[in-house]
Amino acid sequence: MLVWGDVTAALEATQRCVLVSILEIAGSSPREVGTRMVVRPNMTFKGTIGGGRLEYDVLHEAVLMMKKTVSSFQTRSYALGPDLGQCCGGRVKIAFEQFDLSNLKTAHDFSTQEEVGNFSTIANVCGSDRLERHVLPAHASDENGPAVALNQGKLTERFGEDRPHLYLFGAGHVGKAVVLAMASLGFKISWVDERAEIFPKYVPSNIRCIHLNEPQVIVKNLEPGNYVIVMTHDHKRDHAIVDAAVRRSDLAFVGLIGSATKRARTLSRFKSSGISEAQCKQLVCPVGITDIKSKKPSDIAISIAAQLLVVKEKQMSISKGDFRLAC
Template identity: 40%
Template sequence: MADNLRHGKACALVTVARAEGSTPREAGARMVVGPQSTFYGTIGGGTLEFEAIRRAARAAGSGKASFDLHSVSLGPDLGQCCGGRAELAVEVFTPDALETVELLAAREAEETPFATVSGLEPAGSLNRRIVETVPGDAFNIDTDPENGTRVLTERFGANLRPIFLFGAGHVGKALVLALAPLPFSVSWIDSRAEQFPGPVPANVKKICVPEPASLLEQAPDEAFVLAMTHSHALDEEIMARALLQQRFAYCGVIGSKTKRARFRRRLKSRGMDVSLISKMVCPVGVSAIKSKHPAAIAAGIAVEFLERDEAGHQQAAAGKGLAQNIPYGQ
């Protein structure tokens, strides 16, 4: 969005404000549309997105800042089979809003969720201010009881699950590519600088340290920890430290059932409780995928991470504990 405004072009931000029933995307999904129907992001494709792009491009083409909220029934209005209803917000930003957009973009780059509050003026334009309290809803309009004005609260910034990936070998390289478009923030750790490729995806940070296992102290609570280093001894050390901390949502190590049995014996010989050892995931990935091609292994791990991440968020909301209790791939 900021790039469009820097080049003197107005653009529209399309947001799924509300989703009911079967809809292509959830509330909070966004896309940016230019006056020539160029777009970035998606609200789910299909006729809903096609019509949203057309509407947003027309609004951006006017060159006037505006805010519009409209409801669409996917069946009767668009002839789609989903059967749900979506409420879309279309907000036009003009080049004079560049300073505000750059401020919001910088905050979004910090990779922590934040919220904005703005009053809906009679003309439909918005004047956002950043607040630190992050709401549960991605998009919400309330009426101020004191003056009767409408107030819009929006949640921005991705809630990315941190992954501490140990090992920059062939599977590690494939995995960071598989995770690139997914809601994860990857710390990629190895003691061998030459193993890392030059460019890496935007959600990946390369870390070269002589003692990789020491980085676990910097990993946040509820992070996913995955060991796939060149050394089984190092893998074991990483697992031992991770499991003993009892604060990670996932502790996995690449390998076979034989490796799992050996690691369990060794961890037990260290005096580790069996209940902790049982939290170690090995093999990792999707058991139905038998291929040993690095990209196939990476795809299976990415699927496992997505399932565990979603289950973890659901369990956290219900107060039921960690996602690592799912018997996936063991």
């Protein structure tokens, strides 16, 4: 979630909003520390802290805070079982921070910075006074620490999103369905096709359309950890792209739309061109969850999106430790 863009939009639309953040959790919780919502006076909101009674009560608390127009920052703890009747046995501490039009410039500045990349801030918390955040230098930011922490009156926060980068080759029916399915799933998407006219006029902000006659040339310059999915209108072009992708060993995912027959032919051509067995194993073809047999573009897209989410979560577990929050 890009917090400050939502804060800016809320202030421009309704002149007031509350930023809700999960500060601490103990035991089971529907969401993790650092999860946020931006609530408007009419109780519409962006983001979610997990739904259910907790979110219901938090929404009402945020709206009540805006009606009082007194405090700018406050915290409240919720015991999910005793207080709310939820089956979770945990406890969460929530921060409520109110903004008005006097915060608009700061929100806009932080929104611009958030679009560029991740950054961290620190602020002194003095009762219910308005927070003044100061951006921390990169060397002072703890990338492995909690996204939000309140210790001894100092609030430290990280903003921005670590979005995996997917390169989707092909803007046909399935490509369009994949973009729709994945637009909100936390990926940055570069959508590549040689036919400039085939792209939709409008796409979500996390999607960049690239018109390129020889799309395989991009593959050599991809950053390590990028994802690649290939579904162009030309089988020869498909092969050229996946050939370039599997010759690398540092991509997170290389997928090719097709059948078992297409996979066999592709692997045969790989071997005849000197690609090793280990390199061949990087190719996922057919792409998508195999239990979904439908050939409808929308169903294929959901299948692919689910498969990439599984890969993404496995990578996150490896990098941050294997855990899951549940309610």
